[in-house]
Amino acid sequence: MQVTVLGCNAAFPRAGGACSGFLVDGGGAKVWIDAGNGTFANMQRVASWRELDAMIITHGHADHISDVLPLMYAMGLDDNPRDEPLPVHAPAEAEQRLRALLGGGRSSELFNKVFAFQPLGGDFSVKGLSVRPFRTEHPIDSYGVRLSADGRDVVYTSDTAFFPDLPDACAEADLLIAEATYVGEVSADGGVHMWARETGRLARDAKVKRLVLTHIWATFDPKQAEAEARESYDGPIEAATEGNVYTV
Numbered sequence: 372m373q374v375t376v377l378g379c380n381a382a383f384p385r386a387g388g389a390c391s392g393f394l395v396d397g398g399g400a401k402v403w404i405d406a407g408n409g410t411f412a413n414m415q416r417v418a419s420w421r422e423l424d425a426m427i428i429t430h431g432h433a434d435h436i437s438d439v440l441p442l443m444y445a446m447g448l449d450d451n452p453r454d455e456p457l458p459v460h461a462p463a464e465a466e467q468r469l470r471a472l473l474g475g476g477r478s479s480e481l482f483n484k485v486f487a488f489q490p491l492g493g494d495f496s497v498k499g500l501s502v503r504p505f506r507t508e509h510p511i512d513s514y515g516v517r518l519s520a521d522g523r524d525v526v527y528t529s530d531t532a533f534f535p536d537l538p539d540a541c542a543e544a545d546l547l548i549a550e551a552t553y554v555g556e557v558s559a560d561g562g563v564h565m566w567a568r569e570t571g572r573l574a575r576d577a578k579v580k581r582l583v584l585t586h587i588w589a590t591f592d593p594k595q596a597e598a599e600a601r602e603s604y605d606g607p608i609e610a611a612t613e614g615n616v617y618t619v
């Protein structure tokens with residue numbers, strides 16, 4: 372299984388960066404997970420939208436859904452369109468927020484034509500890639516996902532505060548892509564995101580084989596996030612950067 376980082380910042384991107392997104396290639400399927408602003412441009416460096424088998428949107432926050440709309444125009448006005456709409460697995464709230472942005476008219480017709488939205492929650496497969504969503508601790512309906520193919524597991528936490536069942540959801544993953552929004556003693560509301568030290572403890576307790584930090588606040592130093600996660604976890608750690616490819 373291969374995971375390409377399309378974007379790794381929280382809320383807003385640093386100069387030249389992008390918000391959350393990953394392209395997963397596994398079990399013969401190409402699946403785009405989260406479409407933060409800037410991710411569509413980066414995805415086209417490695418794949419065409421025509422090659423996508425499915426999309427997963429973990430929740431309806433803008434830094435995870437923004438680039439669904441440019442994808443809609445690319446697909447809807449394509450000279451060489453796909454035969455079937457693209458399956459998009461997403462919480463209902465994410466779909467509603469995207470529809471509200473469109474405001475009806477021709478764009479809404481395109482939206483209905485190119486996408487087949489399906490509620491995210493239960494297990495499903497895309498070709499040989501198995502997807503197991505789990506609910507996270509975040510202010511709106513939000514999910515992480517465990518992706519399995521060819522005997523390998525990748526877990527992406529998406530946005531979440533730490534919660535007691537999280538290590539189980541991430542247990543023994545070959546690759547854990549976990550959010551580490553904050554570093555140091557930064558103060559922020561609880562119940563929304565994790566600090567890098569919490570992410571390190573999560574990786575340790577879940578006994579994962581490799582940790583990639585993502586959803587890093589654009590003004591924080593990713594090297595600091597790595598160092599703080601390393602205080603608890605002694606496996607390989609790396610902060611995500613657009614274009615990085617992880618093979619498990």
Ligand SMILES: [Zn+2]
Nearest residue numbers: 381382434530
């Ligand atoms: Zn986010």
Ligand SMILES: [Zn+2]
Nearest residue numbers: 430432509530
């Ligand atoms: Zn969020």
